[in-house]
Amino acid sequence: MDKNNRSPSKGSRNLGQLFLQLRRLERQPQQFGSAGSITPSEIHTIEGIGYEGAVLMNELATRLGVTKGAVSQLVVRLEAKQLVTRSAYPQDSRATLISLTDKGKEAYKVHEELHIQFYDQLRAELGQEEIEIFEKCIEKLNAMLQK
Template structure:
């Protein structure tokens, strides 16, 4: 299963009019979210990467017209990152992929199997956080 996840994480996917995005690009879009914007340093913390890595991702996403930078109005040293309309479309398309995946997964499981699966996922998550 881990090998399957790794395989998925290496390949770009198409997300609506945003076109083909790498997993790191779409996860950055997901971390920014559709509501307002996020400061660059908060985005780095949310993604658990360096500010330099986030800066490189933001440059790529700006070139694809998916995000925009603005000076943070309350502190001119801060940079606020937000999604463009095209970026919001990618965010929504990514969310729809997740919804379809979980609907398909749930349709093949009984109520009892879903409960067991959710318990296993919670335990796996706890172990991975250690």
Template sequence: MKKDITSSNNSASRNLGRLILQLRRLERQPQTFGGAGSVTPSEIHTIEAIGCEGSVLMSELAARLGVTKGAVSQLVVRLEAKQLVKRTSYPHDSRGILISLTDKGKEAYVAHEEVHVRFYDQLRSQLSEQEVETFDRCIEKLNDFLQQN
């Protein structure tokens, strides 16, 4: 009995390791989203964190992404060069900087959302509704666990 549990744990550990390697591989590959041209995963996740509606303070964007203001500033410079975001002064505090998506950035945002929709459509075509719900709960728990560590 103990051998079966150890074997199962080893298999789960290998599968998780393979998943992490696949995610790392995907995180290094730029993709094209709409008319935005080549966009890195960190850039598209920044666009996603800004959101399609309104603006976000640079400090709030750093908090949403869980990175430093300096790291966000570098990302924003790259996204500005690609004409995907724009900066404006915060009207209530001259030290604050608002970041918002340009029309081209909004197009990339929508195209990225469509990738997620297609992923779940493919998932639903291969799994039962109960399996999809279980998958969602497992991903949520894994995210919670990783945020704690």
């Protein structure tokens, strides 16, 4: 906003448009290889689990910044799609480990490749100095949104 008349600047309007586009994208399921149609919250859960190993259910909730109940619902949906498996945690029978199946790992890889392709497109549009500024701005925006 302009400090003098407090009217929206071009930058704030563009930021608003960016947020609207991101919200629109967050509602649309996408195809991720043979894994089929996966919602953004599901693919971000897969990303939170990680490609290798397993993660405790409560740790996954912390990584995603959501409740254990929300993670539990997501895991049920991902199990039904055969993208994750649950197993007992050896040190505590009350805890549950979540890991990706082969199909889940494929979805993870496809999602990761989409991010790489998007960033490659961005690099083709921007110069090195612009990329550095963009990255710094994204870091600051993320920090502001986490407050």
